[in-house]
Amino acid sequence: MASTEIYRYLSVPEGNIGLDPEGYLVDLGQxxxxxxxxxxxxxxxxxxxxHWEVLEVLREFYARYQMAPAMRPLVKAVGRELGPDKGRSIHLMRLFPGSPxxxxxxxxxxxKPTNCL
Structure with a gap:
C-alpha cells in the first residue's frame, strides 16, 4: 500500500509532485x-x-485489478498485450534495469507492486 507520507517533491511544469521514501507517487492522480x-x-x-507501451499495459492492469503486478504477472500481461517477443523477462530487464x-x-x-522487496 502506498504511503501517504511525502518524503520529497518532484518538480515538473504542473507543480510539485509528492513522492514517498521509495520514489512512488503519494497521490496517484498526479x-x-x-x-x-x-x-x-x-x-x-x-x-x-x-517503454511507453509497457507503461500503458501497466496502467491498464492497475485500472482492471487495482494493484501493480509483480514480475510474473507483468511478463504475462505484456506478453498478452504486446506479443510473446516483448512478454519476456529479458526484454523487460533491458527496458527497466534492476527490478523491472x-x-x-x-x-x-x-x-509499489506487492511481493517486491
Missing part, C-alpha cells in the same frame, strides 16, 4: 507523461516507444 519522463530522468533513462516490476510501476505512477 501522474502524467511529464511526471513519468521526470522520474525516468532521475533513473538516467529516456523513455522511448517501447518496481521501476516500471514507479514510472507508470502506480504503487
Amino acid at each position: 501522474w502524467s507523461s511529464t511526471v513519468a519522463e521526470a522520474l525516468a530522468e532521475e533513473e538516467g533513462m529516456t523513455l522511448e516507444a517501447e 516490476a518496481k521501476l516500471a510501476a514507479r514510472l507508470a505512477g502506480l504503487p
Whole structure:
C-alpha cells in the first residue's frame, strides 16, 4: 500500500509532485507523461516507444485489478498485450534495469507492486 507520507517533491511544469521514501507517487492522480519522463530522468533513462507501451499495459492492469503486478504477472500481461517477443523477462530487464516490476510501476505512477522487496 502506498504511503501517504511525502518524503520529497518532484518538480515538473504542473507543480510539485509528492513522492514517498521509495520514489512512488503519494497521490496517484498526479501522474502524467511529464511526471513519468521526470522520474525516468532521475533513473538516467529516456523513455522511448517501447517503454511507453509497457507503461500503458501497466496502467491498464492497475485500472482492471487495482494493484501493480509483480514480475510474473507483468511478463504475462505484456506478453498478452504486446506479443510473446516483448512478454519476456529479458526484454523487460533491458527496458527497466534492476527490478523491472518496481521501476516500471514507479514510472507508470502506480504503487509499489506487492511481493517486491
